[in-house]
Amino acid sequence: MLRHATKFQILVSFAIVIWVSGDQAGFWPSQLLQRLESITYDYRVQLTLDGEVDPGLVIIDIDERSIAELGQWPWPRSVIAELIDTLFAVHGMTLLGVDVVFSEPEQNQLRDSWPVLLEQFPDLPEEPPLMTGDEQLANVLASWPVVLGYYFAGLDPAYPDVLSSVGVLPPPLQLLDDDWQQLDIPWVRAERFTSNFELLQNAANSVGSGAGFFDNPVVDADGMIRRAPMVQQAANGQLYPALSLSMLLELLGNPPVQAIIETGAGVSQLEGFDVGGFLIPTDSRGIVQVPWYGPERHFNYVSAVDVLSGEVDSDLLAGSIGILGTSAPGLKDLRSTPVGAVFPGVEINISLLAGMLHQRFLSEPAYARAASTLLLVVLGSIISVAFPYLTAFRVLAAGLILMSVHILINTWMWNEGLLLAFAPVTVVLIGTTGLHLLGNYWRESQRTSQVTSLFGQYVPPELVSDMVRSDFETSLVGAEKELTVMFSDIRNFTAFSEQVSPSQLSEVMNRLLTPLTRAIHANRGTIDKYMGDAIMAFWGAPLADDAHADHALQSARDMQNALAQLNSEFKDEGLPALAMGIGVHTGPMNVGNMGSEFRMAYTVLGDNVNLGSRVEGLTKSYSLDVLTTDATVQQAPDWLFRPVDKVRVKGRRQPVMLYTPLCRRQEAGSAQKELTARTREAFDLYQDQKFALSLALWNALALDFPDDPVSKIYIERCQIFADDAPGEDWEGVWTHTSK
CATH class of the missing domain: 3.30.70.1230 (Nucleotide cyclase, GGDEF domain)
Structure with missing residues (x-):
């Protein structure tokens, strides 16, 4: 029986190894293992946040305060133009990305009605005398290094035959050579786009990179953003850069972009991009791991309204690289990430840009999955064969040692910038160790039972009963x-x-x-x-x-x-x-x-x-x-209390001091603080039997706070006690005779 149990144990252990190895090799992907890997990835991200802030990167925030003061979004284009012009002309910003899209011209009643006015009044000039908001914004975009934003989208499930795009795309990304075209790279593909209308896009194109997409179609199954594409392929077959990549190109003077192709074992695939010497490691589809630097608002945020009102420190913006975006919940640019369940999308884009500038990306080499699969097979086979013949204690010790080594190696590789799967090896170690630990313990128990049944009539077993409470x-x-x-x-x-x-x-x-x-x-x-x-x-x-x-x-x-x-x-x-x-x-x-x-x-x-x-x-x-x-x-101690009375309640001899809570101390206004202080002064005089002085203070308090019930009570008491003093043995206690 015990021999059969050992064989069953080995077979189940090998089944665990084969299941996990097959998932890692891509034969039968498991949602459970993928979910576990995502969880362990999130924990590793949170444990390795360095907390350092790059002072040269800033977010120009269309926050709730800006919306409250400047009006509902979208703002007039003239306001956007003034905001961008102020950032460059007044504060000396180096580069600005725009994490919003201007897909349609702004309505202008004067401009729209001008042809009708010309028919009635031929002497009017052919063009309206005032420049439209769109024209103002176009002039600003043509004057400063601004990278606009737009977004791609797939097919609309409600209208699968309609491929309606809005606006015009910027010039596509040009890779240095055409080797990548022979690989049939599975780029992230988009069917539609919503971009800026022609006047604004052409103005931005005239200065530099023009625009970059800010959407992220590679959201994980749990709704979390952990990765982002550096390029997307539009329906026209051309490649277009992300907003962060387009900003890097603009910052470097639009150098040539080289696709990094790795060839090994007869297989060639995309490994990343070389942008003017800046390396961006990607997977085979051109997707990067987002480099997380800290929780929400890790980077410097500057409210848009502060820029327009001149209340921002120019030293913060001088020479900086910024992205104009929003953290306002109502504008729906909040995402779920490993560093925050509600994380502004604009901060994801600036994190990507920071990763490029700091050269801080996690890379997953092409050989990583193959190496991980081989490790699983070898390690799992050794465990499956050796562990059934160890004692339960030795199984536990060996499992803990192997897990410690696994954690140390994975952490070291992570710190070196290499991303290796953590969950598959962990599942194999915990699953097989747990299986053999339970199996070996059961077999040891069975062996003890056999010995006891054989020799129990000679040596009676001890029975120990312990009651354990949680x-x-x-x-x-x-x-x-x-x-x-x-x-x-x-x-x-x-x-x-x-x-x-x-x-x-x-x-x-x-x-x-x-x-x-x-x-x-x-x-x-x-x-x-x-x-x-x-x-x-x-x-x-x-x-x-x-x-x-x-x-x-x-x-x-x-x-x-x-x-x-x-x-x-x-x-x-x-x-x-x-x-x-x-x-x-x-x-x-x-x-x-x-x-x-x-x-x-x-x-x-x-x-x-x-x-x-x-x-x-x-x-x-x-x-x-x-x-x-x-x-x-x-x-x-965090609350502000107003003294009310010192009383003796029915059925209790010991007096007690009563208070009423007004608010938390940090919320207290001048009126609440004044009410508390004046009440304390009047009450202390009342306790000292100085009823005339106390009455004067209560009367003054009642005039300033006519709805105050406490003042009315003490005015009545002081009037009574002023005529009929309670006596020297009075303790200042008011006795209540009812409940």
């Missing part, structure tokens, strides 16, 4: 922890419910509790229970949260905002608005699974829980939406 299971056991608890309650909900039908009330409850719960969950809160229209929640368990007080206060604010939005909907529906009081308190509480043998619940108990409930009840007395205690204040 971290989460342990957390279900009752324990005392410092947590933050919240109670919320809708005020006068009974009166509200009398005005709607039972079916409406059920709908209102769902509409009410859903956004409130969402606000709690979004800030890592745990819902303890719903009590009609009230909610009890806590923070800090079952998952530990060092910022539990901060998250509870943020939840309270989000809940009030959600209620305000809901009240707006109620108003439109003719329903009365609702108000909600929220009490927040921090302190030691007992948390865990509690209940009976019939029903259990994960909840919190203790005096501090009761105090949190009392604090919520006091929101009515002070006409405030949120109240919290000094214990919570100490745990939330």
